[in-house]
Amino acid sequence: MSPAPKLFRVIGGAQNYDWGKLGSTSAVARFAKLNDPENVSIDEEKPYAELWMGTHPSVPTVSAQDRTPLRDLVRAAPEEMLGQEIIDKFGSKEGIPFLFKVLSIRKVLSIQAHPDKTLARQLHASDPKHYPDDNHKPEMAIAITDFEAFCGFRPLAEIDALLQKIPEFRELVGDDVATEFHSGVGSADVAGKKRLLQKVFSRVMNSPESKFEPLAASLVERTKADPQLFGETLADLIQRLDAQFPNDIGLFCGCLLLNHCILKSGEAMFLEAKDPHAYISGDIMECMAASDNVIRAGFTPKFKDVEVLVDCLTYSFNPVEEQKLNPAPFPRATGDAELKLYDPPIDEFSVLQTTFTSAGSEKFEGLDGPSLLIVTEGKGKVKLQGSDGALDASTGNVFFVAPRAAIELVSESKDTFTSYRAFCEA
Known part of the structure; x- marks a missing residue:
């Protein structure tokens, strides 16, 4: 069997929830179309809410080359695609430990919280219909455009x-x-x-x-x-x-009762398990543990589990500015781009923003786990360091990067070229 590729383009799946932005006004729709132009057409009357990237079975991400689900590729070569350290820590059954998303929000999402691991196991065992897995779901939102949300108690x-x-x-x-x-x-x-x-x-x-x-x-x-x-x-x-x-x-x-949080492009907030929150408007990158467990409170016609919600919340009451997650430097790269590392206090994921405002390149050391990279603005190239071939990397394109694969991003013009890379390291 030939070795699994270390860098390749993938195609995520769009979700058409009612709260999504309509048609081409949605970053989700535009990115999905640009990444898969032959198979995606945009309905201007339809809401496009989420673009999923990962190995969660609900919305498969597939190889751009032959449409093989990324989940299947990971299961076929787990050590090459995840790394032994990630397998030892998280297992290989569910694939990549995080789920990476683009969200385009026109209407408020339900006020909600997510269980921690202990509660998730209990809820999944007692009510698998409403709690479909036994994992926790801490999550992070990074604003692409101006964004507003509820986050934590006032x-x-x-x-x-x-x-x-x-x-x-x-x-x-x-x-x-x-x-x-x-x-x-x-x-x-x-x-x-x-x-x-x-x-x-x-x-x-x-x-x-x-x-x-x-x-x-x-x-x-x-x-x-x-x-x-x-x-x-x-x-x-x-x-x-x-x-x-x-x-x-x-x-x-x-x-x-909740903080009203306004984020400018590039600002982020981290939401721990059992913190109440809701997204109100804007476009964001979102990363979370690979779970689909939600305990809802309001602004939704869906099932509200009031007893569980009231009982489980942390009831922290910090000022809105303390809800924000400040980016850190990323020392494992050299070159011409501006780098911002969003590194929440959990194990499943971090997100790296890379921005070029002129021609140049940035070389990244290999990371000790899998990563997914999406271009949100501009165009350039991505390649494995030391290789001759490079892949076009333009707005909407998504790439899987294998553990320990050292890559290079290249901007060939003065136009802004921005990408977000979610990754997991043990």
């Missing part, structure tokens, strides 16, 4: 201020819990404050529709009649999301 003083001044919020939570929360905000007992936050969240999430729907309608009217009470940004956010999901519980559990 600082408690902010929540308390909203409870004091917004009648609908206080009525939903109840005077008893709102008063108890107000009394405990200044406490030095962090665990006690988390329990109080859990009480507030539980009251919101366990409210029946007959109670929260009229309160949500009243809340929206108040943002129009008295926007100064909320602040311009929050009033606008509530109105925008109500237009997408009228009178939804998410107006309370998202807009009033």
Whole structure:
């Protein structure tokens, strides 16, 4: 059997969820078309939400040469495609330990959290229909365009201020819990404050529709009649999301309880297991552990597992700036590009952004695990160091890079040439 190739182009799969951007306005649609022009046509009326890259069986990534699923290629030569260190740490059954995505967001996604490994095993065993695997799902989002999201609970003083001044919020939570929360905000007992936050969240999430729907309608009217009470940004956010999901519980559990995070292109945030979050608008690169487990809270017609959600969250309440993940240098490359390493505190993945703003090249040492690279802007070349042949690498193209394969990216013009490379090392 011939050895597995160390560098080759692959084709990911697009997902057409309702919240995706429509037609050619979606980076997902444009990238999918550019990477597979003979087989992809864009329907301008259709939403294009996610482009999956990896070995997750739900949406296969395939070789561009012969359409063989990447999952099958990895299973046929696991040591060459994953590296023994990755096999020892994560096993080889599921293939690449991470799932890499492009997301193009037109409407808010469901407010959600993901289980840690222990909870994922329990949920998968008891309810495999709603929790299809037993893995955790920490994830990271890197903005390609301006991007907004909910991420983690607001600082408690902010929540308390909203409870004091917004009648609908206080009525939903109840005077008893709102008063108890107000009394405990200044406490030095962090665990006690988390329990109080859990009480507030539980009251919101366990409210029946007959109670929260009229309160949500009243809340929206108040943002129009008295926007100064909320602040311009929050009033606008509530109105925008109500237009997408009228009178939804998410107006309370998202807009009033969670941080509203704005990322500029190149900024990132990391979401640990059991942290509540939701993406609102924009285009991002997303990387996560290879799982599809979601515990939902609001802005969705799908199954909401309220009891599990209320019980499992961390109830951390950090300021929005602390949710962001600052990039680090990447010393294992030399050349002319600007490099930013997004390296979250988990084992399954890191993401490297490489940007050229003029002609030049960048040589990368081999990494001790598999990686997937996508070009998001411009065009250039990618090749194995020391080889004569180079592959065209233009917007939308995706490549698999084998462990320990030293590669070179080449920009041949002054135009911006940007790529993102997700990788795993043990």
